Amino acid sequence: MEGGLRLKEAIASRILILDGAMGTMIQQLDLTEADFGGPQYDGCNEYLVHTKPKAIRAIHDAYLDAGADIISTDTFGGTPLVLAEYGLEDQAEQLNQTAAELARKVADAVSTPEWPRFVAGSMGPTTKSLSVTGGATFDELAESYRVQVRGLLRGGVDVLLLETSQDMLNVKAASEGIRQAFADLALSVPVIISGTIEPMGTTLGGQNIEAFYLSVEHLHPLAVGLNCATGPEFMRDHIRTLSGLAESGVSCYPNAGLPDENGHYHETPAAFATKVADFAKAGWLNLAGGCCGTTPDHIRALRQALGGIAPRTLPPAHTHAVSGLEPVYLEDDNRPVLVGERTNVIGSRKFRKLIAAKDYETAAEVARAQVRSGAQVVDVCLADPDSDEVADMAAFLPHVVRKVKVPFMIDSTDANVVETALKMIQGKAIINSTNLEDGEPRLARFAGLAKQYGAALVVGTIDEKGMAVTRKRKLEVALRSYDLLVHKYGIAPSDIIFDPLTFPCGTGDENYIGSARETVEGIRLLRDRLPECPTILGVSNVSFGLPPAGREVLNSVFLYECTKAGLGYAIVNAEKLERYASIPEHEKKLAERLLFETSDA
Ligand code: HCS
Structure with missing residues (x-):
């Protein structure tokens, strides 16, 4: 032997x-x-x-x-x-x-x-x-x-x-x-x-x-x-x-x-x-x-x-976990884990300007502010169409990894950007995200990166037919992705995080009527069918296009329903998260009606 x-x-x-x-x-x-x-x-x-x-x-x-x-x-x-x-x-x-x-x-x-x-x-x-x-x-x-x-x-x-x-x-x-x-x-x-x-x-x-x-x-x-x-x-x-x-x-x-x-x-x-x-x-x-x-x-x-002392035996497998300088475990009593979304050049004009000006120290402070307000993970998106995303990632990350102890979520659809980032991060990061939109090759490439560098992987419920809106389609796409990732590419089930997608509920787009309820039920279905895989949601998408005044209330009510259904991670603006308990009853009712009335009627 x-x-x-x-x-x-x-x-x-x-x-x-x-x-x-x-x-x-x-x-x-x-x-x-x-x-x-x-x-x-x-x-x-x-x-x-x-x-x-x-x-x-x-x-x-x-x-x-x-x-x-x-x-x-x-x-x-x-x-x-x-x-x-x-x-x-x-x-x-x-x-x-x-x-x-x-x-x-x-x-x-x-x-x-x-x-x-x-x-x-x-x-x-x-x-x-x-x-x-x-x-x-x-x-x-x-x-x-x-x-x-x-x-x-x-x-x-x-x-x-x-x-x-x-x-x-x-x-x-x-x-x-x-x-x-x-x-x-x-x-x-x-x-x-x-x-x-x-x-x-x-x-x-x-x-x-x-x-x-x-x-x-x-x-x-x-x-x-x-x-x-x-x-x-x-x-x-x-x-x-x-x-x-x-x-x-x-x-x-x-x-x-x-x-x-x-x-x-x-x-x-x-x-x-x-x-x-x-x-x-x-x-x-x-x-x-x-x-x-x-x-x-x-x-x-x-x-x-x-002499004579027995060797240690293995403990039960731990739940889904990621790390920066400190760990984050996802357990049923600490959900949802909040992901700070402001270090994002698409979502934040202020952050985009700082990156464009190469003021990385101040840009990294945006991450710090998110963590101070309760973010347990920091999402970093540098996909500015007017800039070189790989170069921006390589320049920005060294500043931010020194400033916060929480895990990072690398938010890019470009595998080169993701790999550049993973070569600069000590901990177990999260890659956000991949999907089956172009079939298997992209899923495979991202799975390879997750395995090589040790990262969890967000998988959107999107396939060649497009974004899954109904709960049935969300489950169908998730099951297919799961099968490929686990059985063909060797990803541990607990390292797969499904994003069942959320759509704007107030834009009048008829494709998305009732979609908020479908997302909530999609989360529930995924939790029941694939219990080892956490879910994640970019919560504020649901209120996209609505007047700023009501958005936080709507986001908070939606997040509350998603959490009850089993949501693992919530991508939010940690500084602006309205506490559900402090929202007046009538405002909650109003938000619930706007979110769910069409599908529940
Ligand atoms: N095994 C090494 C470790 C040094 S820190 C040595 O030299 O004893």
Whole structure:
């Protein structure tokens, strides 16, 4: 059986032990410039597999001897991007291959059918963070990881370990590089994603543990977890939360406590092992090991402490959720989730002018104002026919992603615009929208983007025959879209958000007479027939063309009825949302008559 498969089997049956630190173990060797191969390579740990392979082999040996099931390669900084600091970028693929071969040989020497040992290809976060420092593009980072992965695969690793991940956009770029490397070599191995939560409670990129998990869930990692930054105590809450949420394995390999001012770690093997074993006893772990400051003694103690503790079992699947820097879950008691609609060049003249003037900072304030007024998601539409939508998206998004913590909804019918946006968003965004108007190709293209970058997808009930007005047609189009998306394109049902469409009720257009009732009943029907898929509605469309004075009341009454029918998301102007409870009775009656009288008569 090949390594990746054996590893999957092993992690299902017991808590696997990963090795401990590599970097701090190397530090303790007090190597000289000459050991690194000369002053120009001084400090390049990854070059040691070339200049001092025995030293690296001894570290691997010591961890295997201590009882590690998995050892990780000496390739933490092995992307060409990082190796370029030493002028070694052209040797990146070879160095990764050498490191993997070395670990492979050591592991295979002690591996038995009863106790197989595995090799993880270590992949650090690089020296750039797409969301924080900049300095590289998504595509450059993906390409750099691709080279590293090719070397690791050629060297025979069983699993890739994306570790110390501080920015989930970097992880998305890495996963793109991994995807390409798998294609290059026509083989694949599982991936473990290990993030780093700083003592202040978020990743460097600003995400909390839930948002971080939701950002990478689509990659279906073998395990997801935390390493580095802190000792076990600080990880406790995060690991508990992750354990209750993750539909993959959960891993944890902390530092040996927080370092002192000299960078030394003091948590003893016994104390470290007891704390990590407490997590395991609580049923939170599938994989454990150590990070900076841990030694073979820590791993030996950990192996002993974990003996006989059962691995974590999977929690029930979570409901529909998306994320920005924080998560948004859609549950029956928090509906409708409000989507702020003012960062839209078609709907807001003020916003359009700001974008046209390239005043992105002030334009991003529009999003902030929506969030202050209660928007839980921000819709961004830059489809100005007089402007370049891709360029506007690329210029505006970096400003707004720093200003609000909520998830983004990318509102465009142009796949290039959507892809540009998804390469700039750490979280799990929503794509708004696709449909079957031109048949399957557009649906397929958008489904591909949703899967690749990890996004939910709004699907309008429109097909080749046009927009669905009646409840029956809405359901028919939704069922067909569902079937294609789930069964042909592999989209998770809970990542599909149906937009049953709403039409202006006051324009006198006879096509839309009774359409408000059809929309409400369409929502009800969709909830009954496709309960895993949320619904969404651009609520204010219903009052389009009516005098401004009455629009808010009408929108609010309509929203109230849609919510009762099961609406998941409501796209609204959060600053102008009239509270239903505060609308006088007679005004409600009037609005209800205008909305529903024709079809109810
Ligand atoms: N496994 C890596 C992580 C560093 S944060 C190491 O060097 O120990």
